Amino acid sequence: MTTCGEFLVKQLEAWGVDTVFGIPGVHTVELYRGLPQSGMRHITPRHEQGAGFMADGYARVSGKPGVCFIITGPGMTNILTAMAQAYADSIPMLVISSVNERARLGSGNGYLHELPDQRGMTAGVTAFSHTVLSVEQLPDVLARAFAVFDSERPRPVHIELPLDIITANADQMRVQPRARLSRPAPCADSIRDAAHKLANAKLPLLLIGGGCLEASDEVIALATALDAPTALTINAKGLLPADHPLLLGSNQSLVPVRELAAAADVILAIGTELGETDYDVVFNGGFALNGELIRIDIDPQQLVRNHAPTLAIHSDARLAMVALLAALPAGKSGANSPGVQRAAGVRAQLAEDFSGWGHYRELFATLLGAYPQARFVGDSTQTVYSGNHLVDLDEPRRWFNSSTGYGTLGYALPAAIGAKLAEPQTPVICLMGDGGLQFSLPELASAVEAKVGIVLLLWNNYGYGEIKGYMQRRDITPIGVDIYTPDFIAIARGFGCVAERATDMQHLAQLLEGAPSDRPLLIEVVQAPPFAP
Known part of the structure; x- marks a missing residue:
């Protein structure tokens, strides 16, 4: 039976x-x-x-x-x-x-x-x-x-x-072929209206979300056709290459990008919720869109959440972009085009704002120097928060973490295991803090058992450092944040992992070079010189 x-x-x-x-x-x-x-x-x-x-x-x-x-x-x-x-x-x-x-x-x-x-x-x-x-x-x-x-x-x-x-008898059942369903295509009249507004825009802005992950070529073509500075949500990182002249990164919560957004006369938002964890991580309600807003989303209810649109198009992101590109004039972005100049001005301001983040820049430069094609899977932790702003990559699906949306702790280690199993040939770097790792520490055993070779970069500040700072800034006496921190090196080795503490950036690079392919390498980085802010 x-x-x-x-x-x-x-x-x-x-x-x-x-x-x-x-x-x-x-x-x-x-x-x-x-x-x-x-x-x-x-x-x-x-x-x-x-x-x-x-x-x-x-x-x-x-x-x-x-x-x-x-x-x-x-x-x-x-x-x-x-x-x-x-x-x-x-x-x-x-x-x-x-x-x-x-x-x-x-x-x-x-x-x-x-x-x-x-x-x-x-x-x-x-x-x-x-x-x-x-x-x-x-x-x-x-x-x-x-x-x-x-x-x-x-x-x-x-x-x-x-x-x-x-346990019921299923002898009578036969395996069914999988139905292939089409996705919703845009209304032709709406595409025509959107193309007209965008073609006549003086200060266009493109906002791209994770709903566009399957349309990287179309995103690049659309940004070029519109000559529009482009901001990506965290889950959309890589849809514009890191060196693209129209890229603003994922910095919608920072003043230079917000000023550009407020001044834009036509904004095209595709596959993005326009939600808090991508557009307002400073939680002050300061992201404003004063121009005409065109929204494209596969979820009709999402089209009217957070920011009310002038024109809403219910459609699959890629299908809508293909239709828009067909309706727009030829691409007008160039080396000194207005959009490129606007984006360059914002990036220069951001570079000045990030001038005190040199230690994080050096950290990610070291990681990418060892693994140029690395995929980063992150928790809610300081390396992730900084990387959300600083790191730009050349392909999508290489940067995701639990600081968006629900914002849970303990996500990164098991998610990194799943990511490595899905694409074993791509290096995976798991970014976690000492607090978050204690949520899912036993999954090190799962990784060893499954022979998963990931790098776990453990940023150790001996407690819930981000929350402690938040409490202090609000004049709340810190309590519950200075937690007992175990010996992660000993624990990881006990699980069968390779584990070391990096003493400086050069040592970190050496450890990365020797990472095993069949089990995790845990590298502990203590938030103290030379790694401290």
């Missing part, structure tokens, strides 16, 4: 799933029955939150949904934070969980792992959640999940299978 759990594995593999993240439990072992006979790889984290973060990092790099097998009850409550981060950053994630037998659902009798309503609990962090009540429902529900991933704003989907459904 083929069980529903075995059929699920076959169906997922047929639709391109090659990796599953999960921790087997008594309520999910029947999902695992078919895995050994499949070509799918299983990765075991040390906590379900780690499974979610691994799936997140895998999805951001591969562009495919990260898939998790999770037990009912504590497994679901553990993974919710990871689902919330993925939801906030529009990451495709498929969480498949067990749930108690159909006859026991919602009984309140205290069965193992029982929750009153798992679906209700996940409602705020999923595109949808569904309980499969018959084997025959499964293909349709999976098709709905992949429709979310393929044709609308991608977000987590939760599918729960009662224990008696997982």
Whole structure:
């Protein structure tokens, strides 16, 4: 007999799933029955939150949904934070969980792992959640999940299978082909109106978000056609190359970029929420758009959030850009064009503002000197906050972190593992602080077990330094921030990692050169001379 759990594995593999993240439990072992006979790889984290973060990092790099097998009850409550981060950053994630037998659902009798309503609990962090009540429902529900991933704003989907459904007879089921759904295309009249406004703009501005990740060529062409200085959100880094003359970086919260934005007469915002963690990390409400705002987004509700548009276009980002490029005059950007000069002026002001950040510049220069093609996966920590402003890269999907959107701690290590598994040939540098690492420290064992060769750069300021400074600036006596800091070198070595403390930049470069390929290298950097601000 083929069980529903075995059929699920076959169906997922047929639709391109090659990796599953999960921790087997008594309520999910029947999902695992078919895995050994499949070509799918299983990765075991040390906590379900780690499974979610691994799936997140895998999805951001591969562009495919990260898939998790999770037990009912504590497994679901553990993974919710990871689902919330993925939801906030529009990451495709498929969480498949067990749930108690159909006859026991919602009984309140205290069965193992029982929750009153798992679906209700996940409602705020999923595109949808569904309980499969018959084997025959499964293909349709999976098709709905992949429709979310393929044709609308991608977000987590939760599918729960009662224990008696997982083991039910599925001999009658046949693997279905994956439907290929088109994405929404723009209205021709709206594109014509947008092209007219943009062609006649004197001071255009282009704001590009993570919704444009699959349209790098179009972003470059559009910036050139408009001669528009271009700001990228953190998740959009790399969509304009680091040396592009129209690039403003990801500095929308800083005064020079804000002044340029306020003066722009036509602003084109594509695939961006225009949200706080990209446009107002100083939390003062100072990002103003006074000109005509044209917004393009695959999510119709997002078109009217945060900043009201003059013209809103519901469309896939790439399809809209292709249409706009066809409607616009030939490119007008050049070496001394007005847009290039405006962007250069802003960059010069930013360089002056960053003059005291030389230690961070040297740090990232050292990292990129050792690994020019490195991918950076970050937590909420000081190296990430500085890099968000300072680092520009030549390709997308090489810089992402949890300082955006939901803003959780403990993200970077498991997400870096997922990123490395998705694209093993690309070096991965994980940026974490000593506080954040203690959220997910056991995932070092997962990385060693999976033979994942990542570099973990641990920025150690012996506590929650960023929060301590924030408290002091608000005249609050620091409490709860000077936490006990363990011996990370000893712990990492105990997990089977290579671990050293860098004494200076030259030593850091030497350590990077000797990084192993089959296990993590933890490099501890103490925030003191020569690394201190």
